[in-house]
Amino acid sequence: MRLLHNARIHTLDTARPIATAIAIEGGEILAVGGDELLFECDRAECENMGGRVILPGLTDAHIHLQEYALSLSVVNCEVETKGEILGRIAECIHQTPHGKWVRGHGWNQNNWGGEWPTAVDLDGVTPDNPAYLTAKSLHAAWANTTALNMAGITPSTPDPVNGRIQRNERGVPTGILFEEAVRLVEAIIPEPKPEVLANNLKQIIADLCRMGLTGVHDFDKRTCFQALQILHEECDLNFRVVKSIPFELLSQAADLGLRSGFGDNFLRIGSIKYFADGALGPHTGAMIEPYVDEPQNRGILILDNEQLFEQACIAAENGLSLAVHAIGDRAVHEVLEGFSRLRAFEQERGLPALRHRIEHVQTIHPSDFGRLAELNIIASMQPVHAPSDMLVADRFLGGRAAYSYAWRTLVQHGTQLVFGSDAPVESPNPFRGLHAAVTRRRADGSPGSEGWFSEQRLTVREALKGYTLGPAFAAGMENRLGRLSVGFLADLTVIETDPFTCDPADLYHIQSTATMVGGEWVWQG
Numbered sequence: 392m393r394l395l396h397n398a399r400i401h402t403l404d405t406a407r408p409i410a411t412a413i414a415i416e417g418g419e420i421l422a423v424g425g426d427e428l429l430f431e432c433d434r435a436e437c438e439n440m441g442g443r444v445i446l447p448g449l450t451d452a453h454i455h456l457q458e459y460a461l462s463l464s465v466v467n468c469e470v471e472t473k474g475e476i477l478g479r480i481a482e483c484i485h486q487t488p489h490g491k492w493v494r495g496h497g498w499n500q501n502n503w504g505g506e507w508p509t510a511v512d513l514d515g516v517t518p519d520n521p522a523y524l525t526a527k528s529l530h531a532a533w534a535n536t537t538a539l540n541m542a543g544i545t546p547s548t549p550d551p552v553n554g555r556i557q558r559n560e561r562g563v564p565t566g567i568l569f570e571e572a573v574r575l576v577e578a579i580i581p582e583p584k585p586e587v588l589a590n591n592l593k594q595i596i597a598d599l600c601r602m603g604l605t606g607v608h609d610f611d612k613r614t615c616f617q618a619l620q621i622l623h624e625e626c627d628l629n630f631r632v633v634k635s636i637p638f639e640l641l642s643q644a645a646d647l648g649l650r651s652g653f654g655d656n657f658l659r660i661g662s663i664k665y666f667a668d669g670a671l672g673p674h675t676g677a678m679i680e681p682y683v684d685e686p687q688n689r690g691i692l693i694l695d696n697e698q699l700f701e702q703a704c705i706a707a708e709n710g711l712s713l714a715v716h717a718i719g720d721r722a723v724h725e726v727l728e729g730f731s732r733l734r735a736f737e738q739e740r741g742l743p744a745l746r747h748r749i750e751h752v753q754t755i756h757p758s759d760f761g762r763l764a765e766l767n768i769i770a771s772m773q774p775v776h777a778p779s780d781m782l783v784a785d786r787f788l789g790g791r792a793a794y795s796y797a798w799r800t801l802v803q804h805g806t807q808l809v810f811g812s813d814a815p816v817e818s819p820n821p822f823r824g825l826h827a828a829v830t831r832r833r834a835d836g837s838p839g840s841e842g843w844f845s846e847q848r849l850t851v852r853e854a855l856k857g858y859t860l861g862p863a864f865a866a867g868m869e870n871r872l873g874r875l876s877v878g879f880l881a882d883l884t885v886i887e888t889d890p891f892t893c894d895p896a897d898l899y900h901i902q903s904t905a906t907m908v909g910g911e912w913v914w915q916g
Contacts (some may be wrong), residue, residue, distance in 0.1 A: 392432060392435040393416070393435060393436050393910060394415075394429070394432050394435035394436065396440065397412075397441060398410075398444070398445045398885075399443070399489055399734065400628060401444040401875075402916070403446075403448055403856065403859055403874065403875065404423070404874045407424075410425065411424075412425055412426065413883075414428055415910045416910070417910070418881055418883055418910040419880060420875060420877055423876065425648065443885050444885070444888065445627060445883050445884070445885050446855065446859075446883065446886065447859040447872075447874050447875050447882065447885045448908065449604050449884050450631070450872075452771055452810055452857075453608060453773060453811030454607045454610070454811055454812060455621075455795060455813070455815065456595060456632075457612070459595060460592060461494070462496045462786070462814075466483050466495035467497055468524055468595060469497030480516050484516060489519050492520065492538075493517055493521070493522040494522075494523055495524035497527050498533060500526075500672075507557065507565065507567050508567070509565045509566050510531050510536045510564070511566070512680065513566065517537065520535075521541055522537070523535075525573075527617075528816060529670075529818060530670070531670075532568045532573040532675040533567055534568065534576050535567050542576045543575075545564070545727075546561075546564065547869070548564070548575075548608075550572065551574070551668075553598045553691060553693040554569060554573070554691075555569040555570065555572055559874055570717060571693075572670050584718045585768065586621060588617075588618035589619075592618050593627055596622075597913075600629075600903075600914040602822075603820075603903030605630065605882040605883075607630075608661055608771075608862060608865070608866065610635045610664055610714070613635050613731060617781040619656070619658055619731075624711060627910065628657050629909070630657070631656065631908065633660075633661040633865075635714055636662070637650070637664055638663055638664060639712070641864075644663070644709070644711060645705060645708075649711070653766055656742055656871065662746075662747070664714050667694040668692055668719050668721070669691050671754075671783065672783065673689050677689065677690040677722040677725075678716035678721050679756060679907050683786065684787055685787075690722075696725045696827075699713075699729030700732045700736075703729060703730070703733040703873035704736055707830055708738065709718055712748070713747045716751060718751050720755055723749060723752055724755070726761055729760055731766055744767060747768055747769070749768060751771070753776065753796065757796055760801070761804040763803075768806075769809055772808060773811050773812055774811045774825070774827040774854070775823050775859070776844065777827055778834075780795075783796060795844075796827060798853075809865045810824055810854070810861065811862075821858050823899055824857075824858070825851070829849055829851055829854050829895050829898060830896065831843045831845060831847060836896065879908060881909060882909065884907075885906070886903055886904060887902075
């Protein structure tokens with residue numbers, strides 16, 4: 392038995408919100424209370440926490456583990472100018488063998504005024520290597536001519552369904568690929584072997600634990616799942632992962648009889664992941680009204696309500712919930728229409744009302760504010776996107792930006808929120824997300840003391856629930872995770888600064904000093 396005492400414990404349990412001691416045995420919480428536990432648990436191994444703060448273990452409810460691992464091993468393109476990126480690629484070429492792929496991630500054309508880069512730009516620094524750089528949003532990519540040629544992308548190549556090859560005035564591909572068009576190049580890039588990825592993930596998970604995370608909901612694909620299973624089999628997965636299934640594998644998952652929630656406390660099946668549209672940055676998010684700076688463009692609607700309903704029925708009949716990516720207000724509306732029909736279908740067939748979710752809900756039309764709660768659909772959102780995107784949202788959406796990242800409005804309507812980072816799109820550090828949710832400001836304090844559309848700010852408790860109780864509910868684990876209560880799994884995060892009493896600006900700088908999963912320390916500073 393282990394007893395942690397002399398702590399300020401925020402349990403998120405309404406029956407006892409604050410405690411000073413917690414007893415742990417067999418990976419579970421045995422007791423939560425005060426100094427009396429020192430006498431009641433006299434045979435316990437006591438650890439004096441020195442007055443530090445203990446929170447329930449934090450979960451990132453939307454991350455791409457494989458992509459995040461990759462982003463840390465490729466050229467960092469998250470800089471302010473195209474020239475800086477080309478300089479970094481040129482440096483990388485000196486250590487890259489002839490003919491080998493050069494990879495990068497994080498570029499954003501909006502950083503330098505919105506002008507799209509080209510294959511010709513890259514050709515100047517990558518004459519003998521294929522180069523492929525993913526955008527910060529992961530919904531666009533920049534390839535050089537060698538990579539385009541290897542992928543067979545020519546002026547006569549048609550745009551793939553739900554994708555677009557950017558072309559110049561002569562119809563020649565420029566090197567920029569949107570949405571499904573990125574698969575044309577990605578299909579020829581060697582996939583890491585699961586065993587290699589497993590080693591990478593082991594390191595990444597250690598980093599996530601140092602940030603205070605005890606689990607994630609992962610949205611990468613098959614190789615990532617294989618790698619996670621290798622770690623689990625080798626007893627190296629000391630971290631909780633809810634694993635989504637890509638939409639193209641729905642029929643195989645159904646044939647195998649997989650269901651949402653199958654697995655154990657460390658690795659379990661989540662939802663079938665679908666895409667209804669693209670992203671805000673590359674203007675592929677599906678909008679009801681056009682982008683202000685591109686009046687002919689309403690984005691790309693990948694999945695309408697008819698298509699969603701057709702797929703959702705198959706999933707629901709096989710016990711598989713859906714997680715649907717929807718950024719633009721039109722995409723969100725179409726998904727809600729599809730889910731409305733699905734709820735009726737579930738009821739007619741006597742099926743359980745599964746915990747379906749919409750990923751991002753980045754913009755939403757006022758007429759849809761209350762519909763997620765009415766349909767019991769979870770809003771899986773990423774607070775850290777708001778300060779990152781606020782300037783481009785104002786520029787691209789105009790007055791409609793007021794309906795972006797509308798956390799407060801959704802909470803007032805009774806919507807269940809779960810929070811994540813979408814890493815590698817943003818940092819998976821949960822305290823940066825907590826800061827964004829509470830302040831709607833950047834680390835430097837901009838755009839001002841009240842934050843961007845301050846009426847959408849959350850309280851610390853509301854925001855913290857998005858990283859604890861919310862993800863536990865979405866995973867069907869609300870009776871085991873999300874709060875510090877007797878019988879719950881002993882997952883917790885230890886910090887020095889109390890988020891409930893500190894200056895909200897300081898939330899950004901909070902760091903974990905220790906992280907526990909299942910009663911064992913997985914990180915101690």
